[in-house]
Amino acid sequence: MKTLLLATSVSLMAISMIAMPDESLKASIRGLKMWWEIVFPSLFPFFVISELLIGFGVVKFLGVLLEPFMRPFFRVPGVGGFAWAMGMATGFPAGAKLTVRLREEKQLTKIEAQRLVSFTNSSSPLFIFAAVSVGFFNNPRLGLLLAAAHYLGNFFVGFIMRFYGVKKQKQEREKKPVLNISQALSALHQTRIHNQKPIGKLLGDAVMSSIHTLLAVGGFIILFSVLNKLLFHLHFTPAIASMLDYILPILQLPKEFGNSLVAGIFEITLGSQMASEVQGSLLLQQAIIVSFILGFSGFSVHAQVASILATTDIDYKPFFFARVLHGFLASLFTVLLWKPFSNYFHIQAMDTAVPAFLQEHDRWWEAILQAFIKIGPLFTIFSLVFYIFFYLRKINSSRL
Template sequence: MRRSNFMLYAGALIIFSLALLMLAFPAEALQASLKGISIWWDVLFPSLFPFFVISEMMLGIGLVHFFGTLLDPLMRPLFRIPGIGGFVMAMGFASGYPIGARLTSQLWEKRLVNREEGERLVAFTTSSDPIFLIGAVSVGFFQNPAIAGLLAAAHYGSAMLIGLLMRFHGKPAAGNDVQAPATATHVGSIWRRAFEEMHAARLADGRPLGVMLQKALASAVHLVMLLGGLVVFFSVVMEVLTSAGIMAYVYAAINSVLGLFGVPLVLSKAVVNGFFEVTLGSKAAGTADGIPLVYKAAIAAWVLSWAGLSVHAQIVSLLHHTNLRYLPFAFARFIHGLLAAVLVFVLWKPLAPYQEALGAFMPKPDVARPLTTMITHTLPAGALTFAALIGTMLLLSLLFWAGKRCMNRLRT
């Protein structure tokens, strides 16, 4: 009871202090709000809204259950997650945060994953989408399309490592409290079982396509507005704290940490901004002058993987009605950021010959054009990444399944 009272009073004090700072710096708060709205309109809305709608439709139609059955032989031995998590991973990597958390909460509502499985799933499927990584960060902020491959390899590669590490999270349950689809038989080929699972899920949903689309659009609009509000809020918080001189002490603390690892101190602004909001942190890293590119890329990889408290708040808002805990997610984000930054230094020389070749196929930066045009140029990357991930996982899953069948026959 004392702890709850302390948290209540501390939260009230923080909110009251922020209100006073906004009254003391109204012009700065207004400018920060406009900046947050611009980020939401130019980046988040066009990149997230279609995926929110599509993911809701695919869940109702049963396609998620279809891919889940096909990917089950791969996801369970590697990540201790049901095969349906493979679809969440592909959607999370292709569409970015917070799609993975949104789909995981839906799976939890339908009792397709339990708490430990959901926490493992959210931990490594919360990642940047390739459109933002390539269009906004590499082309827009860094004005260097050649580093897109390096950032992608460090970011998504470390995400997969987090998935392998998180398989040790949680003790093996004595009984499975997840509701397995009981209407589909478990005999015959894996493809037949996949179609049976999809058909069973569609019958269980039962909504006409028109009603399903209407509900998906309404839910997507609600979520996008919620995410936009969080981005604006954190933009205002950072600006008023900077205007009040509080952030100067935070910069000093970050400088002491960066100095231990030989990272240029001028990147402390990118670290602090990225701690709160991923877009602002990525922009600060990309626009820093007089800094070796490898350090800027490492900080950008850290920012993309940590994802900022703004994304953390989005994840919490999406999971508040579930029993999934925040601390495993926060720990995974911290480790993900460190691994991504380290991978940038590890892969810098091996990938150097390919960076220029990749840059030749990427759109040339034009800083006079808004981020929406950059997203338009790189839109096929998201669809290509999604298709490649699904195809690769299906192939690996079939190989796992075939190997398991062969081992069973040899034993008999």
């Protein structure tokens, strides 16, 4: 039955693409544009730097320093703090990639890696502030609420996931971690000594690994952009959304959010955009739906993470559970933080007087987004040329 279901689904998608080539092409271009302009130039530098920091032992150094914080709160080693910070700064799927890298370095056990990957994948500030708040809502201050609810929810996901796998782990009495700078410096030096690769080799491997991951990410973005569009035109999305007509009113949300919620479950960007365009709804209601979509992250991100985890022994199920939990927690925090944020940051009063310190920074993220749109494609081309150079060099050296 599973084989028949998969074969039928793929065949239906192929027939749909042939029957609707114009819609498929537009969706492909939309996904490619997002990857070309935003995803690649924003993630690539962080991926390369992360690889170099791991190779030079800086991550091990930070891991020793962060051990007193990460171990009590999340029950993961201190190196998890680096993956958590980079995941928040760069967005999906940086947390998964760094977790896998740390697992390969044997700095994490399987259980610790599954805990870590569950809360180190989050939306980047660039996406929350620039794409969602400015691009979809034209309301920069709304990003403050969305970001606070998103990252606060992510923290509590990590705290809850600390109880995952406790029974499987050996109940050993551990010493209370303490801050030890000399031990951290020793770990930094020892990691560098054990890594015999020269700097040029480290840089080449970092570029190859980063671009290889980003090419796969781009493929998933394009694929799910097309899939989402085809499901909408096949009336699959409205059919599922109709099932939510009885659930959303119970939560004091208009049933018109059904289509945007289902779209967001598949692809985060389209779902957030559709939620911002629902007529007759309150801004709070729109923020609740968007917070859930940002927390769940969409099956497009899930597929990216699953493909990265597939090369290791890290299970995908804890990540899926954590994303669902994050969606509900982010929505809850949006409700709890709405009144204080709305009053202090004047989220709804866009045309009235606002504090002077807010006016200067309203369009800061929009300027960053426009810079990425202008410079991003050139940066992507240059990086791909750089990748081809290292790839050909690797092939020639292997032949010799």
